Amino acid sequence: MRLPDVGWMKRRAVHRYDDQTAELASAVIAYAQERLRLDPAPLDAPLSPAELAARAGETVTPDGLGGAEALRVFDEVLARACISTDHPRYLSFIPAAPTRAAVLFDLVVGASSIYGGSWLEGAGAVYAENQALRWLADLAGLPSSAGGVFVPGGTVGNLSALVAARHTARARCSARAEAADGPSVPPARWSFVCGEEAHSSLAEAARVMDVDVVVAPSGDGGRFTGAALAATVDGLAADRRAGVFAVVATAGSTQFGLVDDLRGLAEAAGERGLWLHVDGAYGLAAIAAPSARARFDGLELADSLIVDPHKWLFAPFDACALIYREPALARAAHTQQAGYLDVLGSGDWNPSDFAVGLSRRARGLPFWFSLAVHGTRAYTEAVESALRTTSVCVDQIRARPWLELVGAPELSVVVFRRPGWTPAQYHAWSDRLLRDGLAFVTPTVHDGETLARFAIVSPRTTPNDTALILDTMLADPGPAT
Numbered sequence: 001m002r003l004p005d006v007g008w009m010k011r012r013a014v015h016r017y018d019d020q021t022a023e024l025a026s027a028v029i030a031y032a033q034e035r036l037r038l039d040p041a042p043l044d045a046p047l048s049p050a051e052l053a054a055r056a057g058e059t060v061t062p063d064g065l066g067g068a069e070a071l072r073v074f075d076e077v078l079a080r081a082c083i084s085t086d087h088p089r090y091l092s093f094i095p096a097a098p099t100r101a102a103v104l105f106d107l108v109v110g111a112s113s114i115y116g117g118s119w120l121e122g123a124g125a126v127y128a129e130n131q132a133l134r135w136l137a138d139l140a141g142l143p144s145s146a147g148g149v150f151v152p153g154g155t156v157g158n159l160s161a162l163v164a165a166r167h168t169a170r171a172r173c174s175a176r177a178e179a180a181d182g183p184s185v186p187p188a189r190w191s192f193v194c195g196e197e198a199h200s201s202l203a204e205a206a207r208v209m210d211v212d213v214v215v216a217p218s219g220d221g222g223r224f225t226g227a228a229l230a231a232t233v234d235g236l237a238a239d240r241r242a243g244v245f246a247v248v249a250t251a252g253s254t255q256f257g258l259v260d261d262l263r264g265l266a267e268a269a270g271e272r273g274l275w276l277h278v279d280g281a282y283g284l285a286a287i288a289a290p291s292a293r294a295r296f297d298g299l300e301l302a303d304s305l306i307v308d309p310h311k312w313l314f315a316p317f318d319a320c321a322l323i324y325r326e327p328a329l330a331r332a333a334h335t336q337q338a339g340y341l342d343v344l345g346s347g348d349w350n351p352s353d354f355a356v357g358l359s360r361r362a363r364g365l366p367f368w369f370s371l372a373v374h375g376t377r378a379y380t381e382a383v384e385s386a387l388r389t390t391s392v393c394v395d396q397i398r399a400r401p402w403l404e405l406v407g408a409p410e411l412s413v414v415v416f417r418r419p420g421w422t423p424a425q426y427h428a429w430s431d432r433l434l435r436d437g438l439a440f441v442t443p444t445v446h447d448g449e450t451l452a453r454f455a456i457v458s459p460r461t462t463p464n465d466t467a468l469i470l471d472t473m474l475a476d477p478g479p480a481t
Contacts, residue, residue: 024067031075032107036100040087040460043437047081088460089439089469094254094282097458098316098366105369106316109362116362119348126351129364132371136307137323139287141300148304148323148330149351150364154281155201157306157320160334160355162205162246164304164324165275166190167333169245172273187243193232195224195260197253199279214244221407222256224249226264233272246275251296251305252283255444255453257413259283263298270301278305281320283411285312285457288376289383295410304330312412312457314382315367322355330354385459386412392463393454393470402474406451414454415444418473423450429477439469 013020035041047055055077059065065073085096115121116129129150137146151157173186191212194202198215206213216232218224233244247269249260262278269276278284278299284307286292287299299305304324309315324330331353335346344350352358371379390412397403397416406415418426426443427450433439444453452473454466 020067024071027068027071029107031071032104036103040089041084042080043084043087043090043434043440044080044082045434045437046083052077052081083434083440086458087440088458088462089441089465090458091454091456091461091466091469092440092442094311094455095457096310096317097312097314097460098310099314099370099374101373102315102366102370106366108369109365114362114365115360116364117352117358117360118344118350120344120350122362125362125365126349128368128372129351129362130349132309132364132368133321133323135371135376136287136321140284140296140302140305140323142302142323142325145327146323146325147327147349147354148321149354149360150309150362150367151320151322151355151357152318152363153310153320154199154279154306154308155204156356157281157308157322158199158201158248158277158279159205159208160322160330161277161304161306161324162192162209162211162248163356164330164333165192165246165277166209166211168275168329171332188239190243190245191240192246192248193229193244193274194248195228195250197222197224197255197258197260198248198250199254199281202248202279212243214240222253222258223260224265225261226266226268229265229268230271233268233274244272244274246277249276249278249302250283251278251280251299252286252411253413254282255413255446256407256415257283257409257411257455259295259410261298262296263301266298266301275303276301278302281306281308282311282455282457285309285383286387286411288313288380289387290380291384291387292411309364309367312383312386313367313379314370319363319367321364321367324354327354382459386456386461389461389463389466390414390456393456393466396463396467396470400470400474403470406446412456414456415446415451416453417449417451421450425477426450426452429473432477433469433472438472439465441469 056073059073086098114125116125119126130147133148151160170186189212191214193214193216195216196218203213214232216224216228229247233241247265249262249265251259266276287296306320306322309319309321310317334355335353336358352360390409393414394405394409397405402418404417404419406417430442433441443450
């Protein structure tokens, strides 16, 4: 008698919704509900590879661990070795503070198996994402024709915008050459200009594109100005000046939260025929707050911009909104050509036409869902809340004689020092905060000096939280261990 192919049946069960799948679904949903109920979630801390190996063991095996055991290992070991970025006293880097609605809908997006790269396959998802993009474009003052796509993060957003900018510059170079009946002679090297406080992702983009970065000097306040752009570009040799295709302004630097001179940069860029891209991955969320909107004067003149909803717009990782003034210019740079792609239609709004990459998760949907659930006024209030906490924190620092503020914040990043502390003491203090489960606050370095830094984005971060952390700096933490 021929025996049944048990291996085939087991492989088939991987994709079947059976009793075991139902039990696993209940357990996973219960875990997610419990995580959402935690207020706050434990801060937790990383473990070494050796510690994780000892506690988790081998998790990928020929026959599998089974759903219950795999979930247990994640819950009891792996998840607890990850710092909770949504903790109200997570003030390092740029935190995350997703709404419960956005997190819940992230489960729906994963369960729905939506391909978000084309209108043909994901029209409903793309329509919803475009509504969220429209809200951001309207806040920025861009025309009704503006649009774009959600990409994984600011690095991909900046890269995609700069690729579109260079493609546009190449096309214009060719058009000028054809109009003069002469050969098209592109510059020997292409380059873009940014300020000293520009994000590190721009250097990465330049490496990927094989272009040069021209860094313009910043003023005393650290801002990149239109005058600095003009002086920098006009001071280049003719052959290098011909290769400048874009300028990148920063709208909320990661280090200090600084906003560049957007209007001055836009005017100087326009006079020189340069594409203006605004990197607002963190800071541009503040255009949702009326109290901060004046800081972004000139944003409406940008050719492209980015802002990350997974930072200060309360979406889960990872989502960056990339928006173009003239989407057709981006489509010309990014649309991929292949026989099997012809069915997508050039007249449809295909998100993959606007950024590097073809396969795409509909990562903007959790942000859209939260906006749809709560309304835009709730977002305005949430951003204003972080700004109010920042203002109080500044007063708290000034009221503590053992601390010194390093510049007045423009948005919600606060940098300060503990006079007399060595770098080792800053790190010992930071380590102790995390070890005690109190807060995650890592030092930063500026002009060779180690400093303390708060990045405040969560409306659940209160003045009581910042005061609690500041008071821990009164005592000497001792040397780092």
